[in-house]
Amino acid sequence: MRTYLFILLTALVTSCAQPQKQVSKTAILITDATIINVNNGTAIEKQQIVIDSGKIKKIASDIENPEGYTTMINAQGKYIIPGLAEMHAHIPQPSTSKERIEEVLFLYLSNGITTIRGMLGHPYHLKLRQRAETGDILSPRIFTSSPSLNGNSIKTKEEAIAKITAYQKEGYDFLKIHPGITLEVFDQLVKTANEVGIPFSGHVPVDVGIRHAIQSKYTSIDHIDGFLEGLVPESENVNPGDNGFFGYNFTPLVDESIIDELVQLAKDNNIWIVPTQSLFERWFAPITADELLKDPEMKYMPASTLLNWKQRKSQYTEENPNFNKEQWQQFNTIRRTLLKKLHDNGHQILLGSDAPQLFNVPGFSIHHEIDGMIAAGLTPLDVLQSATINPALFFGKENTFGQIKEGLDADIVILDANPLEDIKALAQVSGVMIRGNWLSKETIDQKLKEIAQNAQKN
Numbered sequence: 495m496r497t498y499l500f501i502l503l504t505a506l507v508t509s510c511a512q513p514q515k516q517v518s519k520t521a522i523l524i525t526d527a528t529i530i531n532v533n534n535g536t537a538i539e540k541q542q543i544v545i546d547s548g549k550i551k552k553i554a555s556d557i558e559n560p561e562g563y564t565t566m567i568n569a570q571g572k573y574i575i576p577g578l579a580e581m582h583a584h585i586p587q588p589s590t591s592k593e594r595i596e597e598v599l600f601l602y603l604s605n606g607i608t609t610i611r612g613m614l615g616h617p618y619h620l621k622l623r624q625r626a627e628t629g630d631i632l633s634p635r636i637f638t639s640s641p642s643l644n645g646n647s648i649k650t651k652e653e654a655i656a657k658i659t660a661y662q663k664e665g666y667d668f669l670k671i672h673p674g675i676t677l678e679v680f681d682q683l684v685k686t687a688n689e690v691g692i693p694f695s696g697h698v699p700v701d702v703g704i705r706h707a708i709q710s711k712y713t714s715i716d717h718i719d720g721f722l723e724g725l726v727p728e729s730e731n732v733n734p735g736d737n738g739f740f741g742y743n744f745t746p747l748v749d750e751s752i753i754d755e756l757v758q759l760a761k762d763n764n765i766w767i768v769p770t771q772s773l774f775e776r777w778f779a780p781i782t783a784d785e786l787l788k789d790p791e792m793k794y795m796p797a798s799t800l801l802n803w804k805q806r807k808s809q810y811t812e813e814n815p816n817f818n819k820e821q822w823q824q825f826n827t828i829r830r831t832l833l834k835k836l837h838d839n840g841h842q843i844l845l846g847s848d849a850p851q852l853f854n855v856p857g858f859s860i861h862h863e864i865d866g867m868i869a870a871g872l873t874p875l876d877v878l879q880s881a882t883i884n885p886a887l888f889f890g891k892e893n894t895f896g897q898i899k900e901g902l903d904a905d906i907v908i909l910d911a912n913p914l915e916d917i918k919a920l921a922q923v924s925g926v927m928i929r930g931n932w933l934s935k936e937t938i939d940q941k942l943k944e945i946a947q948n949a950q951k952n
Contacts, residue, residue, distance in 0.1 A: 517562035521546040522932065524906075525560065527569035529553070529898050532576060532882045535875040535914055543574070545904040548629075548930035553900055567932065572924055573912050575878065576897050577608025577634075577905030579885035580860060582716055582768045582846030585610070585638070588618040595622075597945045598856050599633040601794060604938045605857035606907035606920065608634050608928050609885060609895060611846070613696065613716070615639040615666055634928065635905075637889065639695070640666040643683065645674020651682035658683060662692040668713065671696035677706070684710045695768075700734045708759050714766040714844060714888070717773065721832050722825070725752045739778050743816055745825040753835055761841045766888055768846035769833050771866030772859060774826055777852035780819045783807045791858035794945050795850070796952035803852045830870035837872055844888060845881035861921050874917040904930040 524543040531538065542560070544552040560566070580602060586595045602610055612619055619638040626633035640661035641647070648654045661669060669687060671694055680702045687694050693713040698704055698720030707720055715721075722741030725748040726732055737744055760767070776786060783804040786792075792800060811817050837843050847863035849856045864877050872880075886896025895903045906927040911919035926933045 579609035639670035644672035
């Protein structure tokens with residue numbers, strides 16, 4: 495009996511004498527977090543998250559030796575979501591000042607956007623993408639398109655072959671399709687893109703049409719472009735070039751009974767959709783420029799940009815003899831119906847607002863886009879998925895980002911409220927982590943203040 499007690503006491507003393515597990519000096523501990531699972535919409539409370547070397551190393555209800563962490567973030571009462579993706583973004587061209595480029599990238603980050611898909615590429619963006627990857631610049635993760643492929647840049651099949659082959663070799667992530675490409679040149683574009691192995695996304699040229707575009711297997715069709723024109727019966731015998739702003743002129747001719755057939759065709763060909771609905775509820779909409787200029791985020795844009803936006807909006811609405819509120823309401827209702835049916839038919843939607851287009855300030859514009867998605871009938875979980883796991887799946891990077899999961903990049907947004915209960919919680923950012931780089935609310939607010947001050951000088 496004495497021998498047994500001696501062994502037991504010795505084991506206890508030895509155990510107590512063992513040093514606690516050493517904590518990496520670069521590790522960060524987020525405590526007492528409620529994690530939102532974007533796959534199923536559950537909320538997991540009182541979780542501890544360990545981040546190191548830009549990765550999520552551990553998620554557990556208890557962490558050994560929490561006192562050993564030099565950097566701790568108290569997330570009690572907060573909600574954790576993966577970093578968001580803006581899937582129709584624009585990155586400034588190199589003619590823009592270095593300071594302004596960095597400010598635009600920060601505007602995205604300030605709203606929890608840790609991934610952007612640049613939709614008008616430039617060789618400079620390839621370098622910027624690399625700098626973002628290495629952490630040389632504070633920026634969201636970047637995917638970039640090629641320079642624009644349109645009716646002026648590729649007028650012949652030979653031009654299409656040369657440019658597409660070059661863009662693939664130069665390392666662009668995908669090709670950007672703009673209007674004006676003839677059917678013959680478009681088909682050569684598709685053939686060459688498939689041969690060299692580079693995907694293509696963007697607009698649907700009028701000469702191509704939505705059905706042929708879908709069957710050509712775009713990776714994504716942005717703006718729901720071409721769909722409204724595809725709802726006009728052949729018996730109307732319209733001139734496709736008379737479609738107006740994304741088919742607006744054809745609104746009275748639409749046969750909504752065709753929607754299901756078109757949606758099914760998109761699903762059968764695995765076409766992703768980036769709605770950019772905010773364009774049609776802000777830029778091309780009855781709301782006045784003066785009303786939009788009252789939005790608080792406008793202070794982050796140069797005065798010259800705001801003036802340009804106001805003038806261009808007037809050209810598309812007030813000065814446009816074809817524009818009227820009643821037809822716009824019908825047009826927008828059809829767009830919302832398309833968006834909802836594309837989603838409900840099992841087709842995946844990607845969050846994208848087309849910033850900075852008219853009155854869409856980088857980062858902040860996603861909240862306007864989300865308003866349109868909710869108005870179309872999508873749920874808060876649908877919206878979250880469109881900005882997190884869906885973009886990861888789209889890029890084949892579900893093992894890199896898009897979830898709060900061990901082993902993935904530490905792209906994390908801490909919110910003050912639960913976005914599943916109220917999607918407007920996405921605007922209540924308490925802090926953002928970009929691949930392990932922590933931006934507190936205080937840091938974000940100070941930088942935003944500086945950006946606003948700089949904008950007033952331009």
